[in-house]
Amino acid sequence: MSDQDSSTSASQTEGECEGEMEGEMEEEMEAEEERNVKHRESPARSLSNFSSSLCAVIRIKQKYQALRKRRQELALGLEGAGSLAGAPARASPKIFTFDGLTPSTFPTLTSSLPQRKKRRRRKRVLFPNGGRCRAPPRQEHSRAKYCLYLLCAIVFLQVYNAIENLDDHVLRYDLEGLEKTLRREVFGQQGAVEGLLSHLKDYLSTYVHNKPLVVSLHGPSGVGKSHLGRLLAGHFRSVVGETLVLQYYVLHHCPQEANALQCARDLSALISGMVERAEEEEKIPLFIFDEAEHMHGEILDALWQLVASKQSNEYLNAIYLFLSNLGHAHITKHMLHNSSSISMAMTASGRHSNLVKELTPILRNTLKKLHPLWTEVDILPLGLLEKGHVMECFLDEMAREGFYPDRTNIERLAGEIEYYSAVGGHEYSQTGCKQVVAKVNLL
CATH class of the missing domain: 3.40.50.12190 (Rossmann fold)
Structure with missing residues (x-):
């Protein structure tokens, strides 16, 4: 038996079961309505009427639970038959609930939906030291820089102190x-x-x-x-x-x-x-x-x-x-x-x-x-000393000895000193200021 035939038979069986359950439920409801009409038509209600209604509700509930249990057993039986035949397991729809539904129940539906692709996390690319990075490296501030500043300050103070x-x-x-x-x-x-x-x-x-x-x-x-x-x-x-x-x-x-x-x-x-x-x-x-x-x-x-x-x-x-x-x-x-x-x-x-x-x-x-x-x-x-320098020597010595610094007298005393022949406008003394003290003492 093929997968399509097994799925078709399973759906038919589920439809028949659901039809029988609905028929029984309708018959039970009609019978209950007839009882209620009869009770409404009677002029007086008694405690026995109320108890009969309660018993009807309980009976309906028990009937519903029995039908539900029967449906679940039927669904399990169909799943076991499908697995033995190699067909995908399908469960009949449940009444008033979606409990027990799994993605495997609707393989054609889940396979037709587009699945979201998982993005693979890319590994971090490590660049070599000499290579070119995509982003500039983050510059880290070194604490040694402050030590360098302190050393420069100390050297400056030492040099300044040495100069002082x-x-x-x-x-x-x-x-x-x-x-x-x-x-x-x-x-x-x-x-x-x-x-x-x-x-x-x-x-x-x-x-x-x-x-x-x-x-x-x-x-x-x-x-x-x-x-x-x-x-x-x-x-x-x-x-x-x-x-x-x-x-x-x-x-x-x-x-x-x-x-x-x-x-x-x-x-x-x-x-x-x-x-x-x-x-x-x-x-x-x-x-x-x-x-x-x-x-x-x-x-x-x-x-x-x-x-x-x-x-x-x-x-x-x-x-x-x-x-x-x-x-x-x-x-x-x-x-x-x-x-x-x-x-x-x-x-x-x-x-x-x-x-x-x-x-x-x-x-x-x-x-x-x-x-x-x-x-x-x-x-x-x-x-060598020139004549002008000799005159300065006479002036200084005469001021020390207390003589009046007469310009004429100084030139006369300077003229008594021996000089070399004038060369290039310079007249140099042969003895310098050696005789100045002796000549001033003779005044």
Whole structure:
């Protein structure tokens, strides 16, 4: 038997059962109505009539339940027969309810409905590090950035504090006051004064050094070397103390060459004691050696050991100033031969810078033949003084001695000084301001 025939027979059986049930129900209802009509037609109602009506209702209910049970048994029997024949199971429709209906009861109906497709969840696509992402990566803020900001602030404060300490260290030595004094008291050597102050500022800006400051001033007689040394000694005595400044005159402290070895030992011991005292007080001492051209070899050797050797820190924090007329012939010759090329409009600093640039190699080659000490020094040549500078020396000395600064008298005294032949509009003195003090004392 085919599926279509089995379904058709099942539907016919269900229709017959439903027809029989409906017929029985109609007959029962008609009988009940007839009883009710008879009871309504009778003039009096009694308790027996009411009980008969109740019994009729109960009987109808029992009949309905029996029919319902019979229908369910019939439906189960049809499902079992269909499964044995290989036909899809179908159940007859129930009366007044849809209980027991399942999707398998109507296979043709459920198969005809469009089924909703399930969307498959796509897997997350991972892009390589070097590939190009569809969306820009989210930038995460690192907490290390705040640590970097803090480190920068600390470094800035440290640098600022170091600069403030450098300024305090320079202010201790009052270099501005020293500059004013040298510009007022030293005549004709403004370029050399600026060079010396530049060395002092660079060295005194800090207390820790890798070598001592050694400066050598060279020039002819009377150009102001000793006067410049006295001004420096007086200024440093006022700022660091009397015990940390040494003015050493060779012809006075060690005139005999036979005592040169003992003088060298005494000088080394004196310098060692001063640098140790300066280290305790955190100051920089000053050693001035005037008339260095008369120094004996033993003294030069002792000083060379102190300057060139890498000793402890206290020996590195010191200033050595040498004053001598070594190489004065080269300075005089250079200035006389190049006076015509020197412009009158050039400043003193410009003239001195040219003088240093041209004379330093010549002087260094000459001095290093005398002793190795001169290879460790910074050379500053002092030029010849002109007639105008000599007149300034007379004016200053006369003001010190209390004389009236008469212009005519000053020109007369300046005229008594010997000069080189005028070259290029410059008239240089042969003795500088050496004779100024002696001539003013004769007034």
